[in-house]
Amino acid sequence: MNFYAFFAQLVALAVALVMAPILNGWVNQCRAWLQNRSAPPLLQTYYTLSKLFHKDVLLAHNASSLFRSAPYIIFSCMALASAIVPSLSTNLIYSPAADAIALVGLFALARVFIALAGMDVGTSFGSLGSRREMLIGFLAEPALLMVFFTASLISRSTSLSTIVETLAHREFVIYPSLAFAGVAFSMVSLAENARVPIDNPTTHLELTMVHEAMILEYSGRHLALIEWAACLKLFAYSCIGLALFFPFGIPEAADPVSLAIAGAILMLKLAVGGFLLALVETISAKMRIFRAPEFLGTAFLLAVLAMLVHLLLEAGQ
Amino acid sequence: MSPSLSQGIPLASQVINLCAAIMLLIGFAMLAQRRVLTLINLFMLQGFVLFVSTLIVALTTKQNHLLWSAGLTLLLKVIALPYILHRLIRRLSVKWDIETLLNIPTTMLIGIALVIISFNVAQPISQISGTITRATIGIALACVLLAFLMMITRSKAVPQVIAFLAMENGLFFAATSATYGMPMVVELGIALDVLVGMVILGVFFFQIREQFDSLDIRHMERIKEE
Numbered sequence: 001m002n003f004y005a006f007f008a009q010l011v012a013l014a015v016a017l018v019m020a021p022i023l024n025g026w027v028n029q030c031r032a033w034l035q036n037r038s039a040p041p042l043l044q045t046y047y048t049l050s051k052l053f054h055k056d057v058l059l060a061h062n063a064s065s066l067f068r069s070a071p072y073i074i075f076s077c078m079a080l081a082s083a084i085v086p087s088l089s090t091n092l093i094y095s096p097a098a099d100a101i102a103l104v105g106l107f108a109l110a111r112v113f114i115a116l117a118g119m120d121v122g123t124s125f126g127s128l129g130s131r132r133e134m135l136i137g138f139l140a141e142p143a144l145l146m147v148f149f150t151a152s153l154i155s156r157s158t159s160l161s162t163i164v165e166t167l168a169h170r171e172f173v174i175y176p177s178l179a180f181a182g183v184a185f186s187m188v189s190l191a192e193n194a195r196v197p198i199d200n201p202t203t204h205l206e207l208t209m210v211h212e213a214m215i216l217e218y219s220g221r222h223l224a225l226i227e228w229a230a231c232l233k234l235f236a237y238s239c240i241g242l243a244l245f246f247p248f249g250i251p252e253a254a255d256p257v258s259l260a261i262a263g264a265i266l267m268l269k270l271a272v273g274g275f276l277l278a279l280v281e282t283i284s285a286k287m288r289i290f291r292a293p294e295f296l297g298t299a300f301l302l303a304v305l306a307m308l309v310h311l312l313l314e315a316g317q
Numbered sequence: 318m319s320p321s322l323s324q325g326i327p328l329a330s331q332v333i334n335l336c337a338a339i340m341l342l343i344g345f346a347m348l349a350q351r352r353v354l355t356l357i358n359l360f361m362l363q364g365f366v367l368f369v370s371t372l373i374v375a376l377t378t379k380q381n382h383l384l385w386s387a388g389l390t391l392l393l394k395v396i397a398l399p400y401i402l403h404r405l406i407r408r409l410s411v412k413w414d415i416e417t418l419l420n421i422p423t424t425m426l427i428g429i430a431l432v433i434i435s436f437n438v439a440q441p442i443s444q445i446s447g448t449i450t451r452a453t454i455g456i457a458l459a460c461v462l463l464a465f466l467m468m469i470t471r472s473k474a475v476p477q478v479i480a481f482l483a484m485e486n487g488l489f490f491a492a493t494s495a496t497y498g499m500p501m502v503v504e505l506g507i508a509l510d511v512l513v514g515m516v517i518l519g520v521f522f523f524q525i526r527e528q529f530d531s532l533d534i535r536h537m538e539r540i541k542e543e
Contacts, residue, residue, distance in 0.1 A: 174331040176338030297422040301345065304429055309341070312436050313334045313452045 004255060005093040009083065011259055012092060015266075016082035020235035021045035021228065023270055030278035045231060052224035060121045060217055070117035071218070071225040077110035078232035086164050087239040088262045090252050095161040100148040103160070103240075104141060107192070110229070111137050118214030125206050129213025132289060136198060136210065139296035140188045146303030147188070150181045151244050153310055160243065168247035176313060180306035182245045187299035189237040191292070194230070196281040198292050208286065235270075242269050329377040333494075336370035337453035340490060341432070344463040347483060348428055349421050353475055354412055357402045360479050363486055364394030371493055382501050383493070389508050390489070398482060398515055405519050406475060411532060416473050424470055428463055435459040442495065453494040460487030474525055474532040478518050485511055 025045045032039035041047075059068070084098045084106075098106075111133065118130035152158045154175065155166035167178075191198040194211035203209055206216070215226050243250065249265035251258040287295060343363045350356050368390045375383035406412045439455035464484035471477050485507070492499050499507075522532060529536040 174328075174335050176335045179335070180338065180342065294421055297425060298349070301425045301429060302342075305341065305345070305432070308429075308432055308436060309338050309456075312455050313337070 008089045009093045013083045020231035024231040027274045030275045034282040055220045057220035067120040070113045071222040074110045075225045075229045078229040081106045082236040085239040090161040099158040121217045125213045132210045143300040143303045147181045147185045150306040164247045177306040177310035184299045184302035337456040344460045361399040431462040432459045457491035
C-alpha cells in the first residue's frame, strides 16, 4: 500500500519532469500549424534546454547570491507543485502533506523569488518585468483561491486527492458552479503562465514583456532551469485543470497497470488541452497591460459567482 | 470520502439550475459589454436560455400554459425583439457604437454585492415555495437587479432599452420559478406591452437623435421649459 503510494509519487514526478517540455513543444507546434508556419520539432524544448545546459553562465558583476540561487528555488518549487497535483493517481505519498492552499502558496513562493531575481541586477527592464508580474500575480491569486474554494465546498475538503476522488467517482451531476469555476480557472492560468491575452511568450520587444523581461539577465544552466520551471508550471496548471474539471480516468489505486492506463488518458487529455491553448492564443490578441486588471477582475468575479451559485443551487437542497 | 450533497436532484432540475446560472452569467456579461451589437446578441442568447428553461419546466411539470409562454418567449425575445433592435441600430447607424463605461471592475463588484443581497432576500421565499425550480428564485431576482444596475450605469439610449428588456426577462424567469408562471392573460398582456413599448421607444430614439444629434440621454437633463 505505502510502497505503491511511494512508487506512484516517483512516477508522477518523473512523468512531470519528462512531459513538461514535450507539452510546451506540442503547444508551440500546434500554434505554428494554426498560424500557417512550419512547426518546430516536438522535442525542440529539449534541444534548447540541452544547448543552454552546455553553455557557460555569465553573471553580472553586481549579481548577489539570491540571483544565483533563485533558479534552483524556482525549479524545485515547480517540481514539487507538479508532484502534489494528482495527475496519475490520487494515492500519492505527498498528498496528505500539502493541500490546494499550500499549492497556491508554492506558486507564490516561486513568483516572489523570480521577481526578486529580476530586480537583483538593477536593470530597468528587470524591475519593470517584476512589477508587472507582481501586479498580475496579486490579481490572479485570489481568483485561483476562489476556484479551489468552490471545488473544496463541493467535496468538503481542501485536499486535492479528496477533491478528485469526490468529483471523479460519483454519479453524474451537473454542477453549474464548476462550469463558472472552470472558465475562471482557464483565465487565471492564461495569465499565470504568461500566455497571449496577458503576455506573449515569444515576444522580442522588451517593452511588452512580462515574464521574459525578468529573466533577461539569465544565461546558461540558470536560464535552462527557469525555462524548464516555466514548462513545469504550465504542466502543473494543466494537470490541476484536468483534475478539477475533467477528473475522469484518474484511478485511486496506484499499481503499475492502472498507472499506465491513467498515463495514456493523461497524454490524450493534455494533447487536447494543449491544442485548445494554442487555439486560444491564436485567436486572441495581446491586451494592453492596463486591461489585465479587467481581465483578471472578471476571472475573480466568475470564481466568486461559482461559489455563490454553489451555495444557492447545490448546497441548500 | 464525503458524499456529495447534490445527489438525488432530478436531471431536469439540474438542467434548470444550469440555465439559471447561465442567465446570471449573461447578466454580468451584458453589464460589462461595451459594444451595442454584442449587447443585442447577448440579449438574444438570454432569451434563448429563458426559452429552454421554461420549456423544461413545462415538460416536467405538465403545465400546458407554460408551453405557450415558452413559445411566446421564443417568438418575441429570440426572434422579434432582436430583429427590431438590429434594424434600429442599423438605421440609427450606431451599429459599431462603443460606449465608454466607468470602471468596469467597480461595476462588477457592485453586481456581486447585488447578487449576495438577492440570494439572501430570496432564501425565505424559496423555502415556502413548492416548485421544482425554487432554488432559482434568487438568481432571477439577481438578474432583475443586475439589469437595473445596467440601466443606471448606461448613458446611451439603446443600451438602456436593452437593459429594460433584460429586466423583463428576469421578471419572467422569477415568475416561472416561483409559481410556474403567471396566468395566461397577464403573460400575453406583458408580452404585448413589451412589444408595443419597444416600437414606441424606437420612435423615441429617432426623436431624441433629431433633437440633440446624439443618443446620449444626459442631454435630456438640461431640457428646460421655455
